[in-house]
Amino acid sequence: MAFSNQRTLGFIVNPVAGLGGRVGLKGSDGPIIQQRARELGAVPEVFDRAAEALRVLKTSAGDLDKLVTCPGEMGEITAVGCGFSPLIIGDICQGMTTAENTKEAAQEMLALGVDLILFAGGDGTARDICEAVGDSVPTIGIPAGVKIHSAVFGINPASAGKLAAQYLSDEIQTLRNAEVMDIDEAAYRQGIISPGLFGYLRIPYHRRLVQTRKSPNPVSEKATLNAIALDIIDHMDESYYIIGPGTTTRPILTNLGLNKTLIGVDVICKRKIAIADANETSLLELLENHLAKVVVTPIGGQGFIFGRGNQQISPKVLGKIGLDNIIVISTPEKILSLGGRPLLVDTGDFEIDQALSRHIKIVTGYGERIVYPVSGG
Amino acid sequence: MTQDIMKFRYTDGKPNLRRFHQARWDEPIIFELSQQGQRGVLLPEAESEIKEIVGDILSTIPETMRRKQLPALPEMSQAQVLRHYLRLSQENLGADLNVDIGQGTCTMKYNPKVNEQLARLPGIAEIHPLQDEDTVQGILEIMYQFEQMLKEISGMARFSFQSQAGSQAIYTCTAIMRAYHQVNGEADQRDEVITTIFSHPSNAACAKVAGYKVITLYPDEDGYPDFNALKEAVSERTAGLMITNPEDTGIYNPNITKFVKVVHDVGGLCFYDQANANGILGITRARDAGFDMCHFNLHKTFATPHGCGGPGGGAAGVSEELAKFLPVPVVGWDGKKYFLDHNRPDSIGKIRSFYGVAPVILKAYAWVMSLGADGLREVAEIAVLNNNYLLKKMLEIPGVSAPYAEGKPRKEQVRYSWQALYEETGVSSEDIGLRAADFGLHYWTSHHPFVVPEPNTLEPTESYTKAEIDEYVAVLRQIADEARTNPEFVKTAPHNSTVHRIVNHDPLDKPEQWAVTWRAYRRKLKQHEA
Numbered sequence: 001m002a003f004s005n006q007r008t009l010g011f012i013v014n015p016v017a018g019l020g021g022r023v024g025l026k027g028s029d030g031p032i033i034q035q036r037a038r039e040l041g042a043v044p045e046v047f048d049r050a051a052e053a054l055r056v057l058k059t060s061a062g063d064l065d066k067l068v069t070c071p072g073e074m075g076e077i078t079a080v081g082c083g084f085s086p087l088i089i090g091d092i093c094q095g096m097t098t099a100e101n102t103k104e105a106a107q108e109m110l111a112l113g114v115d116l117i118l119f120a121g122g123d124g125t126a127r128d129i130c131e132a133v134g135d136s137v138p139t140i141g142i143p144a145g146v147k148i149h150s151a152v153f154g155i156n157p158a159s160a161g162k163l164a165a166q167y168l169s170d171e172i173q174t175l176r177n178a179e180v181m182d183i184d185e186a187a188y189r190q191g192i193i194s195p196g197l198f199g200y201l202r203i204p205y206h207r208r209l210v211q212t213r214k215s216p217n218p219v220s221e222k223a224t225l226n227a228i229a230l231d232i233i234d235h236m237d238e239s240y241y242i243i244g245p246g247t248t249t250r251p252i253l254t255n256l257g258l259n260k261t262l263i264g265v266d267v268i269c270k271r272k273i274a275i276a277d278a279n280e281t282s283l284l285e286l287l288e289n290h291l292a293k294v295v296v297t298p299i300g301g302q303g304f305i306f307g308r309g310n311q312q313i314s315p316k317v318l319g320k321i322g323l324d325n326i327i328v329i330s331t332p333e334k335i336l337s338l339g340g341r342p343l344l345v346d347t348g349d350f351e352i353d354q355a356l357s358r359h360i361k362i363v364t365g366y367g368e369r370i371v372y373p374v375s376g377g
Numbered sequence: 378m379t380q381d382i383m384k385f386r387y388t389d390g391k392p393n394l395r396r397f398h399q400a401r402w403d404e405p406i407i408f409e410l411s412q413q414g415q416r417g418v419l420l421p422e423a424e425s426e427i428k429e430i431v432g433d434i435l436s437t438i439p440e441t442m443r444r445k446q447l448p449a450l451p452e453m454s455q456a457q458v459l460r461h462y463l464r465l466s467q468e469n470l471g472a473d474l475n476v477d478i479g480q481g482t483c484t485m486k487y488n489p490k491v492n493e494q495l496a497r498l499p500g501i502a503e504i505h506p507l508q509d510e511d512t513v514q515g516i517l518e519i520m521y522q523f524e525q526m527l528k529e530i531s532g533m534a535r536f537s538f539q540s541q542a543g544s545q546a547i548y549t550c551t552a553i554m555r556a557y558h559q560v561n562g563e564a565d566q567r568d569e570v571i572t573t574i575f576s577h578p579s580n581a582a583c584a585k586v587a588g589y590k591v592i593t594l595y596p597d598e599d600g601y602p603d604f605n606a607l608k609e610a611v612s613e614r615t616a617g618l619m620i621t622n623p624e625d626t627g628i629y630n631p632n633i634t635k636f637v638k639v640v641h642d643v644g645g646l647c648f649y650d651q652a653n654a655n656g657i658l659g660i661t662r663a664r665d666a667g668f669d670m671c672h673f674n675l676h677k678t679f680a681t682p683h684g685c686g687g688p689g690g691g692a693a694g695v696s697e698e699l700a701k702f703l704p705v706p707v708v709g710w711d712g713k714k715y716f717l718d719h720n721r722p723d724s725i726g727k728i729r730s731f732y733g734v735a736p737v738i739l740k741a742y743a744w745v746m747s748l749g750a751d752g753l754r755e756v757a758e759i760a761v762l763n764n765n766y767l768l769k770k771m772l773e774i775p776g777v778s779a780p781y782a783e784g785k786p787r788k789e790q791v792r793y794s795w796q797a798l799y800e801e802t803g804v805s806s807e808d809i810g811l812r813a814a815d816f817g818l819h820y821w822t823s824h825h826p827f828v829v830p831e832p833n834t835l836e837p838t839e840s841y842t843k844a845e846i847d848e849y850v851a852v853l854r855q856i857a858d859e860a861r862t863n864p865e866f867v868k869t870a871p872h873n874s875t876v877h878r879i880v881n882h883d884p885l886d887k888p889e890q891w892a893v894t895w896r897a898y899r900r901k902l903k904q905h906e907a
Contacts, residue, residue: 156803171881332593333826340596359609367590368581370574371606 007116007168008066010109010137011054011086012129014121015073015097017046017145029124031098046144047078049157050120053142054082056161057118061169068114070105073097099128106132116204118164120144123182126152127198130180135202138175140164149181151300152201167204174205176221177247179300197245197263197299197309224331225251227366232295232329233271240269240286242278242321244296244310248329252295265312267292280314287320294318295327303338305374306356307346315349323355329363335370342375350376394855395848397817398873400467407461408895411451417458449896468875470819472683476845478767479813479820481790481834482577482625484655484677492681492743496736506731510716516735517715520708523742530753531651531671532664533694537703538675538733543652544579545728546672546691547619550648551587552725553670553695553702554617557646560723567616571640573602575624575792577650578824584619600781601630607639615645617669622649623656625823625834626780627764627787637667646670646699654678655838656761656789659754663694670695679741690737704728759839760789763846767791767837770850776801776857780829790836792829799831804860804867806831809853811878812870816852 019037067086069075072094079086089108092101102125109117110133117137119129122145129139141153142160154160166172177200229251232241243249245263253260256271264277267286275282286292294313298305305328306313318326328343345356353376361369386393423431435443453461477485496502504513524536540546551570558564570584573594581591592610597603602620618640623629630636637647649663649671655678663671675690676683683689695703705724706717717732748756768791771777776798779791795806810820810833823832837846859867869878884890889905892898 159803166881172883174883174886335595336826336828339830340598359603359606361592361610364593367585369590369592369610371592371594371603371610373603373606 008068008114009164009168010114010117011067011069011075011079012102012105012117012119013046013050013073013075013078014102014125015044015046017121017125019044046120049144050078050142051082052157053118053161054078056158057165058082060162060165068109068112074101102128103132110137116140116164116167118142118160122146122148123150126150126180126201127182130199130201135177135200138167138204139201140203151178152180152203163204172204175202176205178203199263221331224365226255228329228363229255231363231366232327238270240267240274240290240292242267242283242292242294242313244313246297248297248331249295265310278312280312280317283312283317287317292321293325293327294321295329297329298334298343300334300337303341303343305343305345307348315347315352318347318352327363328360332364332370335362335372342373345374345376394851395816397815399875401875402464402468404461404464406895407451410453410457410461413452415452415454417453417455470817475817475819476841476849477819478835478837478841478846478849479818481792481821481836482653483683484836484838485683486680486838487840488680488682489744492740495743496740501736501739514715517708519742520733520738521710521715523738524708526745527673527692527694530658531694532662533671534697535700535703535707536692536694537707538690538692538738539704539728540691540693541729541734542689543672543674543691544583546693547579547650548583548586549693549704549728550670550672551583553699554646554648555587556702556725557699558616567614569614570616570619571607571610572619573624574828575626576621577652580619580621580650589616596781600628601632604632604635607636611639611643613643615640615643617646617648619648619650621653623653623788626792627790628782629788634666652677653789656757658757659750660757664696669699675737675741680744681737681740688734688737690734690741706732756839763837763839763841764789764791767835767846767850774854774857790834792823793833793835794829795831795833798857798860802860802864804864806833808867808870809856811876812856812867813852814871814874814876818849818852
């Protein structure tokens with residue numbers, strides 16, 4: 001295996017990733033928690049994990065001169081330790097790095113035109129990278145954080161390194177959007193898990209190296225998503241359709257030639273956009289005078305259909321729409337990723353949650369339904 | 378000096394793992410071997426008198442049906458062709474060669490060779506379906522008699538053997554379901570078919586082909602199809618239930634009669650997929666559980682060869698009420714002779730030409746006759762016993778589990794999960810399957826999508842001995858050990874087999890980069906080079 005000409009890798013290590021995990025702090029966001037973790041005797045494991053990925057990358061792919069990384073603990077030490085001669089960018093304050101350092105590094109790498117960013121961290125790091133560069137450059141996560149809910153990480157550090165090597169050598173060319181999830185760590189420490197969909201990164205796809213939504217391949221996933229969208233479109237009536245966030249709902253709009261707000265709620269009527277990126281107020285205004293249906297999809301891996309990532313569709317909104325006008329769509333793989341656990345609702349309204357807690361029909365393809373339980377907790 | 382052979386074959390009283398290495402011939406595609414002008418048979422020039430009488434034989438073929446160019450066939454001698462295919466056959470693992478319990482749901486049992494001999498007798502091998510009925514009374518009698526046997530086995534009123542495969546028989550029943558609702562004037566209203574995620578995937582597929590919407594039920598907490606989900610799914614739109622029992626997991630749904638009742642109560646029909654009948658043969662009957670239709674795969678349960686061993690045979694059975702819809706013709710007996718009954722105005726028509734694969738029906742008939750009613754029940758009992766022995770041995774391997782209905786016995790097969798081993802070592806079920814080839818064994822995961830994570834479906838049937846089942850388990854145990862001590866070795870398997878690993882799946886999703894025929898390969902290559 002050899003790298004194609006002119007391929008450049010960006011490499012970022014979040015030196016505090018995973019710090020809170022072993023000492024039971026459920027995350028490592030923010031300097032106070034990081035300090036507390038160190039006091040509790042936390043030893044960062046991120047460097048070993050990042051190095052493992054780089055070693056596999058080097059073994060699989062031979063020498064790589066074009067490696068761009070950050071100074072010191074944010075990449076330089078690991079890269080040099082693995083025998084690379086990296087180009088160093090930016091400045092950091094050793095031992096005091098912050099999310100801003102990650103964001104700045106990713107932006108600079110994008111400006112330098114790197115072909116891939118390989119980063120070591122957890123959901124928080126993925127979120128920083130997503131905020132900085134979105135899906136404009138392919139990325140791969142080396143799993144090293146406490147929270148790994150996002151679908152952008154390799155199964156383990158070696159898989160991440162191998163995937164990077166295969167992408168840089170053109171052995172893998174397929175890219176797919178993968179969810180960046182993050183939970184509210186402060187709430188998590190109180191025992192409340194509230195994972196949200198933060199955005200999407202673009203990752204090279206190998207079905208064995210990335211922990212994804214258990215879909216056989218991106219081609220069949222795309223076909224399934226289109227089939228679901230066409231089922232919805234073909235059965236649309238004259239009412240308004242409130243379309244929830246996500247890559248599953250997106251093809252409903254794209255098949256109609258419309259743009260979807262990926263992490264927002266759009267309203268369409270008669271195949272045209274009625275409200276783009278709607279909020280609760282605009283939805284309630286609409287529902288004053290109009291009938292509507294709502295189309296939502298569960299969050300992969302967790303199964304929330306209401307109350308996470310689509311809070312615009314509030315209990316008030318649902319009350320006006322009527323529970324019979326809720327359409328849930330999903331690929332079968334996403335349902336399977338729940339491992340038999342029910343779909344979840346947490347609208348904030350006990351009665352609505354209870355009313356939604358029953359078996360529902362989920363649209364899983366054209367003319368295909370799965371009957372599946374919903375639980376209000 | 379004489380030595381005890383047992384010393385080399387056994388360690389501590391247990392047989393050593395088989396040392397296997399498959400032939401690897403690197404054999405070219407037959408078209409590459411072609412050399413212009415080579416021939417397998419050189420025919421003598423016809424004598425001039427014959428030529429005169431026959432004249433220009435090609436002119437008897439209508440102009441529009443004549444080829445413009447000669448067919449692009451490989452040109453080779455007989456010996457070359459023989460060597461080519463023998464080499465390919467050595468790179469294969471036939472059902473008669475390996476302990477074929479790794480292809481669960483396929484019911485890879487022994488196909489008695491005496492039945493193959495029977496099917497090659499001139500009386501069956503040389504007859505033609507267009508012959509007059511009077512000249513084929515023998516095979517018509519066998520079809521008629523075999524139908525009586527399947528009626529007894531299933532409790533159904535009539536059978537059709539027209540289908541050449543299991544899924545065709547399932548489709549036959551789906552078409553009958555549609556015809557039944559049409560006659561009742563409800564065909565437009567009833568547009569939904571209900572199935573379960575662990576039913577034979579052909580249930581959903583055939584319903585879809587017949588134009589139905591498909592509603593799938595998932596297992597409940599106990600691992601059985603979710604009865605509450607069924608109650609939510611049924612309505613006046615329900616055309617029917619198409620369900621497999623035991624399911625692909627080997628779990629038997631004890632509430633099956635309740636399922637049938639709920640569907641009947643809303644006016645739907647119930648079809649029992651009996652592709653997996655090997656564990657219930659002679660024990661339970663579809664009609665007794667209230668089903669309206671069922672099917673059997675003769676090439677599974679009834680011991681005729683599977684897949685590439687020859688054409689299959691599907692048997693579609695229905696209740697008295699639905700018999701009028703069966704494909705045309707069916708075999709009848711008028712008190713004097715057997716006949717093909719074409720006078721069936723309510724029939725769904727033909728599923729395929731003629732009335733079934735005669736040699737397959739003969740082999741299945743011979744198999745049942747050789748066993749008798751008690752023998753059929755014994756087949757099921759041994760198959761279930763073998764499977765539960767295998768289950769116990771498999772669960773002793775660290776890293777294996779049998780999800781759903783845990784702790785309960787299974788019928789004729791089990792869908793295992795290697796998820797624990799995968800999480801520990803990174804070695805997947807697919808890797809294990811490729812390594813199993815190094816021991817001369819087949820291994821199958823499951824249909825996609827993988828509902829059971831890192832799945833592996835095993836079905837030992839009644840054909841294998843305890844020693845053979847032990848050998849299969851010992852190989853999987855060895856591979857699980859290797860996954861822990863040398864995972865890379867398993868992940869790069871096979872090492873002793875012809876099967877190669879597809880490292881990069883990307884091109885499989887790009888039709889312009891692959892071809893299944895030589896002609897398509899040439900065309901795509903030309904397009905690529907252009």
